Amino acid sequence: MEPFGTRLRRAMDERGPLCVGIDPHASLLADWGLNDDVAGLARFTRTVVEALGEQVAVFKPQAAFFERFGSRGLAVLETAVVEARERGALVLMDAKRGDIGSTMAAYAETFLRKDSPLFSDALTVSPYLGYGSLKPAVDLARESGAGLFVLALTSNPEGAEVQRAVREDGRTIAATVLGHLAAENAGAEPLGSFGAVVGATLGDLSSFDLAINGPLLAPGIGAQGATPADLPTVFGDAVRNVVPSVSRGVLRHGPDTAALRAAAHRFADEVRTALD
Numbered sequence: 001m002e003p004f005g006t007r008l009r010r011a012m013d014e015r016g017p018l019c020v021g022i023d024p025h026a027s028l029l030a031d032w033g034l035n036d037d038v039a040g041l042a043r044f045t046r047t048v049v050e051a052l053g054e055q056v057a058v059f060k061p062q063a064a065f066f067e068r069f070g071s072r073g074l075a076v077l078e079t080a081v082v083e084a085r086e087r088g089a090l091v092l093m094d095a096k097r098g099d100i101g102s103t104m105a106a107y108a109e110t111f112l113r114k115d116s117p118l119f120s121d122a123l124t125v126s127p128y129l130g131y132g133s134l135k136p137a138v139d140l141a142r143e144s145g146a147g148l149f150v151l152a153l154t155s156n157p158e159g160a161e162v163q164r165a166v167r168e169d170g171r172t173i174a175a176t177v178l179g180h181l182a183a184e185n186a187g188a189e190p191l192g193s194f195g196a197v198v199g200a201t202l203g204d205l206s207s208f209d210l211a212i213n214g215p216l217l218a219p220g221i222g223a224q225g226a227t228p229a230d231l232p233t234v235f236g237d238a239v240r241n242v243v244p245s246v247s248r249g250v251l252r253h254g255p256d257t258a259a260l261r262a263a264a265h266r267f268a269d270e271v272r273t274a275l276d
Ligand SMILES: O=c1ccn([C@@H]2O[C@H](COP(=O)(O)O)[C@@H](O)[C@H]2O)c(=O)[nH]1
Pocket: 021, 023, 062, 094, 153, 154, 155, 156, 197, 198, 199, 219, 220, 221, 222, 223, 224, 245, 246, 247, 248, 249
């Protein structure tokens, strides 16, 4: 399989630079007239995948909303991953895994081994047990042609106390994570496969070097208050590598398929305008 970064660049060029999150909140299930049970979860997820699977570059299922239903929720997630990929969308599993290396290897097998039922094109991971603890995931992603998105500067205000903490050498934790990612992506063309999560809500980030030669997943657009128009200010010269991500901002338009498609189109158009 081609490296994730290559496939992502092509998908964004062909379909527009937008990632739509699949976040079946209990409140959204209710708004869609569905029960907060496995049948409601399955109906919600199928509707989103069928409506947008041939339109958006990337889906980002939020694993938590599936895991809360146990094994039957995971079965819904497995089906969604397969059907989304069959429709040509890339799947970025938002599971934010992170643990000591030996356990990280098992998480990596779950999401990044090609024959796993939950194999995804990319996975979000947490570097807060030390970047080196992610090595099994980095290695398996390379072997499988998959990618990683490492939490660097998250969209929530609470993230700053950890991510902007300054080390003895004067660098912030986030800058250290970004430095590791730049090293992973060195020499990759057209785009590396090892991305950072950098919130669109964070305002001017010019004090950070975002030139990691990899994708920058930008959650926070829509329900968290950021807009596509904020992207150039937040990302500066790195804006071309941004993967803007919207969940509730699109999902709240369901269950009507045409309305979901129109909402995703609107966000993609706003992103294109902002990046021009
Ligand atoms: O820094 C981060 C990292 C991940 N997320 C996830 O993205 C979506 C955001 O959903 P919205 O409805 O668009 O607010 C959600 O799954 C988060 O867990 C994030 O928001 N910020």
